[in-house]
Each structure stands twice: as structure tokens, then as C-alpha cells.
Amino acid sequence: MPGQATGKERILASAMLLFARMPYSDTSLRDIAAAAGVDVAYVHRAFGSKAEIFRQALLALAPLDDIAAGDPDGATMINRICDLAFLRDPRKVEDVRPLHLLTQSSLCSEARAIIAQFFGTSLALPLSRAFGHADPGRAHFALSLLSGFVTHRAIFGPADLLAIPEADQRQMLQTALMNAMLPGCSDGVFGWRPI
Amino acid sequence: MPGQATGKERILASAMLLFARMPYSDTSLRDIAAAAGVDVAYVHRAFGSKAEIFRQALLALAPLDDIAAGDPDGATMINRICDLAFLRDPRKVEDVRPLHLLTQSSLCSEARAIIAQFFGTSLALPLSRAFGHADPGRAHFALSLLSGFVTHRAIFGPADLLAIPEADQRQMLQTALMNAMLPGCSDGVFGWRPI
DNA sequence: CCCTGTTGTCAACGCTCGATGACAGGGTAA
């Protein structure tokens, strides 16, 4: 945490980091306070409640809205979505991938509505549109595979999976998402070829 | 809970139900005790610890060991694994799918090790073997997609996804897993044809 | 100067949690 930032900023940065690293219920205000170098009471005082801190940490990830910019085709869209699973956060908050903050707390009731809305409007909708609105359910299906991959890798981190070079992991994920979106995986509608 | 069953049995049945419905950390021994109609102390006394109850609930609900019975080929193995996501519990414990118990608590640190071991030894290993040990990382990759689908559908339940007939959902999932396991998805090594 | 708001600390509250020690009934075997 940079010492130059104000306490509130340090709290939010710490919250983003910790909420992306462990689920909502496992992240205590005392942990956040310790990481930000302030008192527990001030963490609560500055934001009002724990749920509000989480909400603001989620909103701070807002740049994900740009994902549908330029009305991309299916392959491009999937490529961008895969970025969320592999690219680090633009603010370079350590090793936090943007999607981690969504998946880590997906089981938490306070966060569920926000996350569900994000998946629906910011991801599934543009993804479905990029494939010609073929079948909106298919977009949700593909995204469920994506979030599973992100969660599984982050939580369990099976050695066998991590042994695969990241470029190959990404290739596998892209293929899986593309196949999920295309009813027939071998027709190469968008010039796509399975590996 | 049937009144004829012994206390220990009622506790385990309640634990299976509750652990599959909400994450480990949100499920208290007091909830389980109330559902089983016994005292909190006995829940702990009868099993030793909360983690042990969870472990036994896991073992009881998903007879995952049978999944590799008969040394099945890849397609059969994937078919059986999909059962975990769609079939109800054999004991007909309400609407609980076996995999729910695994995915609901996957984010909880206390349950993580237990679940990780389950995924590794009871699922990934036999799945990998069914495909000729080709690439153990690929099995973990496929399983991550599976758990993502189960979790996503259970937690968010997007209307567009639920609108797809269950048989079609299953077909999509099977295809996705098969494609994930096969480096080339169109060669039909096991007589498999994409939808 | 005083007044006021922001930033922050300290100590503590009430609550829920998992876990324990003491103990009671009831069946069984010696």
C-alpha cells in the first residue's frame, strides 16, 4: 500500500486485494484494517458497513464495462473475455485477476445480486450479441465454464493444471468457450479452428 | 427427517442437505442440530468436529468412488461425471445434486483441502485414466468447467440458461467436457460426435 | 481567537460460533 494515499484509498485498495484473494465471509474488517494500516473502527466508520465496502470494491472494477466496445465479433469477444481470466488488474494490484473478485464471493448472499447483474448485463449480453443473439442461454453456459476455470485454478490450483503453460491454458479456455458458443464446433463460422 | 432414524443418521442427513444448500461457513452446527432435532453438543460429540461432519457428508452423499468402476472409456466416464451435475441424490434428499456439496463450499478455506482431494483422487485421476493418462492437467481443466457450470446454475440461475431443457443442458455440458479432454474435437476417437 | 468537520484511535459491546466438561438414562455383558 503506497504511504502517500489517504486512509480511505488504502482501505479500498486493501479490500479489493483481500476480497479477490478470499471470499467475503473469510475476509474480516480487521484483516482489511491491518493491510491498510488503520484502525478497525475507521474501516467501518469510513464506509458504513462491510457490505458497502465490498460493493465499492466491486464498483472499482468498473472498467470491465469496456469489454463490448466497438461491437466486436464472436472470436474477438471471447478473446477479451479470456483477458479477464488471465490479465492482471490494470492497476497492478499484485497478482489479482479482475475476475477473481467476482468469483471469490459469488457464494456470498450480499454480493450475489451485484455479481449476477454483472455477469448478465456486462458479459452475457454482449457475448450473446457478438454471436448474433443466437441463444442467450448459450452465453450464460459459456460464462459458467469460464468462471469455473477461474475459480478452480485460483482455489485449488491443481499442480497438473498449473503445469500447463499459461499460453496453452488460455488456448484451451478459448477453444472451450468458442465451442460452447457454436452449436457445431467444426464448421468454422468465424474462421475458427479447434486446436 | 424420518423419525425412525437414529440421531447420528439424522445429523448426517441434515448436514448433507444444508451443506449442499449453502457454503460451509454459512452452515452452523446449530443449524444442523436444529434440523436433526438434537442438541448442538451432540452434533459435535458424535462426529468430533465440524470439518469431520463435512467430510462424512461428502463421503455419504457422493459415492464418487464407484464412478471409475469397471474401468470405463472416456465417453462413459464423462457421462457418469455429468450424472453428478444432473442426477438427484440416490437417497432423494430433496433437490440436492451430489456436486452441489462440492461446489457450494469450495471457496471456504476449511473445506478446501477436503474438496481438492476429492476432485483430485476421485474425479481427475479416473477421468485422466479413462483417456489414457494423456494429460492429467486436461482432466482438471475439464472438471473446472464442470464445477463452474454447476455453481453458476445453482447460485445465479440465469433465466436464459434455465430456459434450456435439461436434456439439452446436459448435452452441451457433455460436449464441452469431451471437447476439453480431446485435443482435437472433431476426430471422434471414441465415436464421439459434437452435437 | 473560537467553531466545526474530517480523520483517526481506543476500548468495549452484543452476538454467534465451534468446542468442552459434567452428567443422566438405557441397554448389555459379566
Next chain:
DNA sequence: TTACCCTGTCATCGAGCGTTGACAACAGGG
């Protein structure tokens, strides 16, 4: 009968949680 385990209850413990009230330091404006 006596001894013993299994089943089960009651009261309680210590720890961690989110939250709150009281208050200190410090700034800026009148």
C-alpha cells in the same frame, strides 16, 4: 447387582466477528 459404553442434554467457555460511543489531533473558515 455392578460395571460399562452409547446416546443425548445442559450450561458454559474462549475466540472472532461487525459494530458503536467517546474522544483526540488537526485542519480551514469566520
